[in-house]
Amino acid sequence: MDQAGLAVRFEEQRPRLRAVAYRMLGSHAEADDAVQNAWLRLSGADTAEVANLAGWLTTVVARECLKMLRTRRNRREEPLADITAAGHDAGDPEAEALLADAVGPALMVVLDSLAPAERLAFVLHDVFAVPFGEIAAILGRSPAATRQLTSRARRRVAGATPPRHVDIAGQRRVVEAFLAALRHGDLDGLLAVLDPDVLLRDGDTGLARGARAVGAHALTFSRAARFVRPALVDGTVGLAIVPGGRLIGALGFTFDHDRIVVIELIGDPGRLRQVDLAAVRP
Structure with missing residues (x-):
């Protein structure tokens, strides 16, 4: 596929990739960086053998996010959470969609307490329904170990998130x-x-x-x-x-x-x- 065709396909995936990255990182700026890095990887890759471009891009973005989370944790940086609508362009439909998909501040605080691998496993599986086998390949762990990571993260999220009213x-x-x-x-x-x-x-x-x-x-x-x-x-x-x-x-x-x-x-x-x-x- 030529570069123009790749660009079109990538733009079709961009909103979902931004949503994945934002849920992983809690920062619109960092999410944009992760997605842009995915485009750079895509534009320089041989995609002839890529049967599922959406899955390939999700994997690349997830790995970029995992790398950012580990760097942040090693440096003990505060997460760059920008949950609120400050600076949000209300006329940007893509940004509106991303904001609507954003997790609440309480849950983001809980996610920030998870180890990077736990956070990736929880977000990809429980939020975006990515199979454990694909997540395991990203983390370099077995599917069974990845299930355990997700289960542990789920328990921590459930234990730290205030009960919500169910209508x-x-x-x-x-x-x-x-x-x-x-x-x-x-x-x-x-x-x-x-x-x-x-x-x-x-x-x-x-x-x-x-x-x-x-x-x-x-x-x-x-x-x-x-x-x-x-x-x-x-x-x-x-x-x-x-x-x-x-x-x-x-x-x-x-x-x-x-x-x-x-x-x-x-x-x-x-x-x-x-x-x-x-x-x-x-």
């Missing part, structure tokens, strides 16, 4: 609208409750991204939707799959106000035992 009633309205649209084969109804960049995943595997792709995938299961009902899944309103009254699977949802931003397919018996069918009654 069960609001979540239920969104989930019921999703289920009604699913049962009626109504794509427009699904699009009304799905975030434009919604992610459908099965554990570490991303199955589809984007409202239309996820909605179209969901509609292939319309006929089975009669066996689905609202339930409490991982502390938020989700859907339980209960043919004949027997729980065989669940859908976990992550919400952003009145939109669904992540749908996770859950089949692990251990997690299914935590699904509360009685908490959200028909």
Whole structure:
């Protein structure tokens, strides 16, 4: 691919790369530096054998961020957090998208307390659904060790983050609208409750991204939707799959106000035992 074509492809990925870098570093300036370094690597690389450019770029940006975090830690520098909108150009759509994707100040303080490898593993896996195998390659560790890092970071984040109010009633309205649209084969109804960049995943595997792709995938299961009902899944309103009254699977949802931003397919018996069918009654 020529340089002009590479530049176009890179610009398509830039907003997501900036979001990854910002979540890793907590600084817009440092995030821009990491993304720019990724472009320099890309422009000088032989991309003929790169099958997944988005994944390749995410790996490069993650490694740049890891290097910056380790340098910052070695020098005992304060993180260059710029969470607030000071100096933010409200007329820049890309900057607006990045600001909307920013973690809150409380969580950023917690992330700053994590070791660089923990922070990278947590952000890439729990925020951006990057598989453990890919994160392990970045860190130079085994997938099992990377899972442990992520789990440890998750526990520290959960223990240090104040409990948030969960709007069960609001979540239920969104989930019921999703289920009604699913049962009626109504794509427009699904699009009304799905975030434009919604992610459908099965554990570490991303199955589809984007409202239309996820909605179209969901509609292939319309006929089975009669066996689905609202339930409490991982502390938020989700859907339980209960043919004949027997729980065989669940859908976990992550919400952003009145939109669904992540749908996770859950089949692990251990997690299914935590699904509360009685908490959200028909």
